[in-house]
Amino acid sequence: MSSHDAAVSDEALLAALFTDAHTARSFRDEPAPIEQVRRAYDNARWAPTALNSQPMRLDLLASPEARQRLAPLMAGMNQEPVLSAPLALIVSADLALDKSMRELGTSEQMLARLAGSLEMRKSLARDSALIQLGYLVLALRAEGLDVGVMTGADLAGVDAEFHADRPWQAIAVVCVGHGDADAFNPRAGRHEFDAVSQVL
Ligand SMILES: Cc1cc2nc3c(=O)[nH]c(=O)nc-3n(C[C@H](O)[C@H](O)[C@H](O)COP(=O)(O)O)c2cc1C
Numbered sequence: 538m539s540s541h542d543a544a545v546s547d548e549a550l551l552a553a554l555f556t557d558a559h560t561a562r563s564f565r566d567e568p569a570p571i572e573q574v575r576r577a578y579d580n581a582r583w584a585p586t587a588l589n590s591q592p593m594r595l596d597l598l599a600s601p602e603a604r605q606r607l608a609p610l611m612a613g614m615n616q617e618p619v620l621s622a623p624l625a626l627i628v629s630a631d632l633a634l635d636k637s638m639r640e641l642g643t644s645e646q647m648l649a650r651l652a653g654s655l656e657m658r659k660s661l662a663r664d665s666a667l668i669q670l671g672y673l674v675l676a677l678r679a680e681g682l683d684v685g686v687m688t689g690a691d692l693a694g695v696d697a698e699f700h701a702d703r704p705w706q707a708i709a710v711v712c713v714g715h716g717d718a719d720a721f722n723p724r725a726g727r728h729e730f731d732a733v734s735q736v737l
Pocket residue numbers: 558559560561562615685686687688689690709722723724725
């Protein structure tokens with residue numbers, strides 16, 4: 538049986554990943570172990586990416602001091618989540634992704650094209666890092682962690698503060714932990730399939 542034949546029908550699993558999972562914005566005083574993020578990454582890294590480029594990079598802000606450096610760069614309502622979470626991730630796209638792609642066996646011809654075009658590297662890195670971010674959210678939830686994705690931030694300022702020594706471009710901040718009683722807004726609506734699709 539090939540892997541795509543294996544439909545997932547476990548209701549509890551599907552609820553944890555999809556129907557019951559939603560954005561957490563405040564957190565209990567309970568750790569989010571790095572080991573769980575490592576396991577989540579080990580699952581999420583199987584996401585499809587353009588040319589198998591895998592451009593997503595992570596800063597794990599595990600110390601209160603590191604999260605205090607981030608908080609002033611967040612939009613007002615996003616500061617409290619960053620300060621209350623036991624862990625915040627800066628998720629970035631590596632604009633020098635051609636360097637790491639060499640290790641993954643990308644052809645020299647493609648590497649040369651990428652090396653010659655910052656525009657190509659930027660669009661490839663951003664598109665695929667966003668897909669990897671989506672997978673990472675699911676994988677963190679599969680670990681039993683609550684997450685809140687946030688782009689309301691001075692992302693250029695985040696790069697200046699955390700990435701002065703490397704060409705990583707921040708695309709989002711993800712708060713990770715265990716939601717407290719006030720963590721969740723009422724479930725926001727979702728579009729029906731028929732409203733968002735056409736069968737041709
Ligand atoms: C790319 C992205 C950016 C987001 N930015 C913010 C943000 O800056 N602040 C915030 O409170 N929530 C943010 N969110 C969370 C969304 O508002 C939330 O996922 C959406 O309203 C659905 O709510 P639910 O996850 O509780 O169902 C963001 C989510 C995504 C995917």
